[in-house]
Amino acid sequence: MSSKAWGGRFSEQPEAWVDEFNASIHFDKTLIQYDVQGSIAHATMLAKQGIISDTDCDQIIEGLNAILADYEQGKLALDVSLEDIHLNIEHELIKRIGDAGGRLHTGRSRNDQVATDMHLYTKAEVSQLIDLIISFQQTIVKIAESHIDTIMPGYTHLQRAQPISFAHHILTYYWMLERDKSRFQDSLKRIDISPLGAAALSGTTYPIDRHETQSLLDFSTIYENSMDAVSDRDYIVETLHNISLTMVHLSRFAEEIIFWSSAEANFITLSDAFSTGSSIMPQKKNPDMAELIRGKVGRTTGNLMSMLMTLKGLPLAYNKDMQEDKEGLFDAVHTLKGSLRIFEGMIDTMTVNVDHLQETVYNDFSNATELADYLVNKNVPFRNAHEIVGKIVLWAIQHNVYLLDVPLEQYQSAHESIEPDIYNYLKPENCISRRISHGSTGQEAVKKQLEIIKQNLN
Template sequence: MTKKAWGGRFESNPESWVDAFNASIHFDKNLIDQDIQGSIAHATMLAEQNIIQTDEAELIIQGLKDIQKDYYDHNLELSESLEDIHLNVEHALIQKIGQVGGKLHTGRSRNDQVATDMHLYTKQHVQEIITLVESLQKAILNIADEHIHTIMPGYTHLQRAQPISFAHHIMTYFWMLERDKSRFNDSIKRIDISPLGAAALSGTTHPIDRHRTQELLGFGSLYENSLDAVSDRDYIVETLQNISLTMVHLSRFAEEIIFWSTDEAKFITLSDSFSTGSSIMPQKKNPDMAELIRGKVGRTTGHLMSMLVTLKGLPLAYNKDMQEDKEGLFDAIHTIKGSLRIFEGMITTMQVNKERLNETVHKDFSNATELADYLVEQNIPFREAHEIVGKIVLWCIQNGKYLLDVPLEQYQSYNEKIESNVYDYLKPENCLSRRKSYGSTGQEAVQHQINVAKELI
C-alpha cells in the first residue's frame, strides 16, 4: 500500500475498493500537461522568492519534464491509491529526484492546484472549439457562395411555406455559430483567471508572488479572494452551457440534413464517407453521422445539468463533490470537437441536388403569398386577397393543379384584376428577386449577407 500524502493523522489506510471509489486518476490524468505546467511555474516562483534554492527548483523542473516524457513514453505508472494526477506526479518526482521533490508543494494545496489545472485546460480547449466553429463557418460560406441562385422550398411547421435561396437557408447556421463563437470568446475572460496561491482556502504564510505565477502561466487576471479561487466552478458551468447550446444548433442543422437526404425530399446526397448501411437491408444508406450528432446533445446537456446540481448545495470552500466537475467537462469538450469536425466534413462533401430543389418549388404552393401580394398591388386589401388566394389554392388541390398551371380565365373568375403578368410574378426565381429588404432571401440581399459574413471571418 502506497503511503498517503495525508496519512499522518490516520492509523490505517482505506481498503482498496474505497481507494478505487475515491480516486480520480482514471480521468484527471488528462490534466497531466496542465499539472506539470502549473508546477513548473510554481517552482520557478518559489526559487525567485527564495522560498527554495535555485538549484532545487532546477532539479524539480527537470524532474517534472522527465515525468511528462515518461507519461507519453508509457513509462509512468499511475496508482489508484495515490488518488489523483497531482499526488501521482508528486510521488513520481520524489522517487526520481529524492526528498527535495517534496518541497514543490510549499505554499499551495491540491485545491488551488486542481483549480489551476482546470482553468488552463478549459482555456486551451475553448480556444480550440472557437477555431473549429470558425472552420465550420467557412465551410458553410463556401456552400452558400455556390448556391445563391439555387431555389428551395422554405418551411414553417414542416409545411412548404415560401421559396427561398438555399444559400439563405444554410447561412442561418452561420449566424447561429457566430453567436456561439461570440459566447465562447466572451467566456474566456472568466476562464482566464489564476487561482494558484490561494492554497486550501485562506492563502499561505509563505511569501509567494501570485502575480508572478499568473504571468508565467499566461493568465489574464487573478482571483481577488482565496475562497472564491478554490470554490469557483462558474467557468465550467458556462463552458458546458456554451457547448450545450452549440450542440443544439448542430442538432437542428443535423435534423435538416437527415430530412434533406430522405427519398421523400432528395434535396441533398450525402457522401458515402459520412453514411452507413444496414446489416439486413442492402439498399439502405443512413445519415448516421448526423443522427449521432443529434443524439449527443442529450449527453452534453446532461453534463450541464449534472454540474449545476452538483454545485447547488455546496458550502465554501472546496468539497470532494467538485471532483465530479471533470468527467462531464472532458466528455463534453471531446463530444463537441468531434461533432464540429464531422459536421464540416459531412457538409463539405454533400451534393446539393439543384434540379430536384427547382422541381419542388414548381410543384407546390409556396408562391401563394406572392399571389396575395400581387392582389395587394392591385389595391385589394390584404385580408380580402388572402381569402381569394385560399379559394384558388383549394380549386388547385381539387383539380390537381399548381398556381402556375391555373388558366387566366379561371384566375379572373376570382378577381378580374388578375392579368397575364401574374405568371411571371409567380415564378419562384422572381419571388426571390423581388425580396430586397435587408437580411431577406433575395439574391442581392443574400450576396450582401455573405459579404458581411466573410468580413467577420
Template sequence: MTKKAWGGRFTNDSISWVDDFNASIHFDKVLIEEDIKGSIAHGDMLKTKGILTEDEFKKIEAGLKEILEEYQKGQITFSIEREDIHMNIEALLIEKIGPIGGKLHTARSRNDQVATDMHLYVKREVIDIISTIEYLQGTIVELAESNIEVLMPGYTHLQRAQPILFSHHILVYFWMLERDKARFKDALKRIDISPLGAGAISGTTFDIDRHQTQKALDFNDIYHNSMDAVSDRDYIVETLSNISLTMVHLSRLSEELIFWSTDEANFITLSDAFTTGSSMMPQKKNPDMAELIRGKSGRTSGYLMSMLMLLKGLPLTYNKDMQEDKEGLFDAVKTIKGALKIMDGMLSTMSVNKDVLEEAVSNDFSNATELADYLVEKEIPFRDAHEIVGKLVLTCINRGIYLKDLPFEEYKKASSVIENDIYDILSAKVSVNRRISYGSTGTEAVKVQLKLARERIT
C-alpha cells in the same frame, strides 16, 4: 501499500475498493500537461521568493519535464492509491529527484492546484473549440457561395411556406455558430483567471507572489479572494452551457440533413464516408453521423444539468463533490470537437441535388403569398387578398394542379385586377428575387449577407 500524502493523521490502512471509488486518476490524467506547467510556474516563483534555491528549482523543473516526456512515450503507469494526477506526479518527482521534490508543494494545496489545472485546460480547449467553429463556418460560407442560385422550399411547421435560396437557409447555421463563437469568446473573460496561490481556503503564511505565477501561466486576471479561487466552478458551468447550446444548433442542422437526404425529399446526397448501411437491407444508406450528433446533444445537455445540481447545495469552499466536475466536462469537450469536425466533413462532401430542389419549388403552393402580395400592390386589402388566394388554392387542390397551371380566366373571375403578368410573378425565381429587404432571401440580399459572413471569419 502506498503511503498517503495525508496519512499522518490516520492509523488504519485504506481499503483498495474504497481507494478506487475515491480516485480521480482514471480521468484527471488528461490534466498532466497543465499540472506540470502550473507546478513549474509555482516552483519558479518559490525560487524567486527564496523559498527554493536555484539548484532545487532546476532539479524540480528537470524532473517534471522528464515525467511529462516519459508519459508521452507511454512509460508511466499511474497509481490509484495516489488518488489523482497531482499526487501521482508529486510521488514520481520524489522518486526521481529525492526529498527535494516534496518542497514543491510549499504554499500550495491540491485545492488551488486542481483549480489552476482546470482553468488552464478549459482555456486551451475553449480556444480550440472557437477555432473549430470558425473552420465549420468557412465550410458553410463556401457551400452557400457555390449554390447561390439554387432555390428550395422554405418550411414552417414542416409545411411548404415560401421559396427561398438554399444559401439563405444554410447561412442560418453560420449565424447560429457566430453567436456560439461569441459566447465562448466572452466566457474566456471568466476562464482566464489564476487561482494559484490561494491555498486550501485562506491563502498562505509564506511570502509568495501570485502575480508572478499569473503572468507565467499567461492568465489575464487573478482571483482576489482565496475562498472564491478554490470554490468557483462558474466557468465550467458556463463552458458546459455554451457547449450544450452549440450542440443543440448542430443537432438542428443534423435534423435538416437527415430530412433532406430521405427519398421523400432527396434534396441532398450525403457522402458514403459519413453514412452507413444496414446489416439486413442492402439498399439502405443511413445518415448515422448526423443522427449521432443529434443524439449526443442530449448527452452534453445532461452534463450541464449534472454540474448545476452538483453545485446548488455546496457550502464554501472545497468539497469532494467537486471532483465530479471533470468527467462530464472532459467528455463534453471531446464530443463537441468531434461533432464540429464530423459536421464539417458532411457539409464539405455532400451533393446538393439542384434539379430536385428546382422541381420542388415549381410544384407546390409556396408562391401563394406572392400572389397575395401582388393583389395588395393592386390596392386590394391584404385580408381580402388572403381570402381570394386561399380560394384559388382550394380550386387548384380540387383539380390536382398548381397556381401556375390555373387558366387566366379563373384568375380574372377571382379578381379583375389580375393581369397577364401573374404567371411571371408566380415563378419561384421571381418570387425569391422580389425579396429586397435587408436580410431577406433575395439573391442580392444574400450576397450582402455572404460578404459580411466572409468578413467575420477572415
C-alpha cells in the same frame, strides 16, 4: 500508518475498493500537461522568492518534464491508490529527485493546484472550440457562395411555406454558430483567471508572488479572494452551457440533413464517407453521423445539468463533490470537438441536388404569398387578398394543379385585376428575387449578407 500524502493523522489504510471509489486518476490524467505546467510555474516563483533554492527548482523542472515525456511515451505507470494525477506526479517526482521534489508543494494546496489545472485546460480547449467553429463557418460560407441561385422550399411547421435560396437557408447556421463563437470568446474573460496561490482556502504564510505565477501561466488576471479561487466552478458551468447550446444548434442542422437526404425529400446526397449501411437491407444508406450528433445532445445537456446539481448545495470552500466537475466537462469538450469536425466534413462533401430542388418548388403552393402580394399591388387590402388566394388554392387542389397551371379565366373570375403577367410573377426564381429587404432571401440580399460575413469572419 497510512501511506497517503495526507495520512499523518490516520492509523488505518482504506480498502482497495474504497481507493477505487475515491480516485479520479482514471479521468484527471487528462490534466497531466497542465499540472506539470502549473507546477513548473509554482516552482519557478518559489525560487524567485527565495522560498526554495535555485538548485531545487532546476531539479524539479527537469524531473517534471521527464515525467511528462515518459507519460506521453506510455512509460509512466499511474497508481489508483495515489488518488489523482497531482499526487501521482508528486510521488514520482520525489522518487526520482528526492527531497527537492517534496519541496514543490510548499505554499500550495491540491485545491488551488487542481483549480489552476482546470482553468488552463478549459482555456486551451475553449480556444480550440472557437477555431473549430470558425472552420465550420468557413465551410458553410463556401457552400452558400455556390448556391445563391439555388432555389429550395422554405418551411414553417415542416410544411412548405415560401421558396428561398439554399444559400440563405444554410447561412442561418452560420449565424447560430456566430453567436456560439461569441459566447465562447466572452467566456474566456471568466476562464482566464489564476487561482494559484490561494492554497487550501485562506492563502498561505509563505511570501509567494501570485502575480508572478499569473504571468508565467499567461493568465489575464488573478482571483482577488482565495475562497472564491478554490470554490469557483462558474466557468465550467458556463462552458458546459455554451457547449450544450452549440450542440443544440448542430442537432437542429442534423435534423435537416437527415430530412434533406431522405428519399422523400432528396434535396442532398451525403458522401458515402459520412454514411453507413444496414446489416440486413442492402439498399440502405443511412445518415448515421448526423443522427449521432443529434443524439449526443443528451450527453452534453446531461453534463450541464449534472454540474449545476453538484454545485447547488455546496458550502464554501472546497468539497470533494467538486471532483465531479471533470468527467462531464472532458466528455462535453470531446463530444463537441468531434461533432464539429464530423459535421464540417459531412456538409463539405455532400451534393446539393439542384435540379430536384428547382423541380420541387415548381410543384407546390409555396408561391401563394406572392399571389396575395400581387393583389395587394393591385390595391386589394391584404386580408381580402389572403382570402381570395386561399380560395384559388382550394380550387387548384380540387383540380390537381398548382398555381402556375391555373387558367387565366379562373384567376380573373377570382379577381378581375389579375392579368397574364401573373405567371411570370409566380415563378419561384422571381418570388425570391423580389425579396429585397435587408437580411432576406433575395439574391442581392444574400450577396450583401455574405459581404458582411466576410468582413467579420475571423
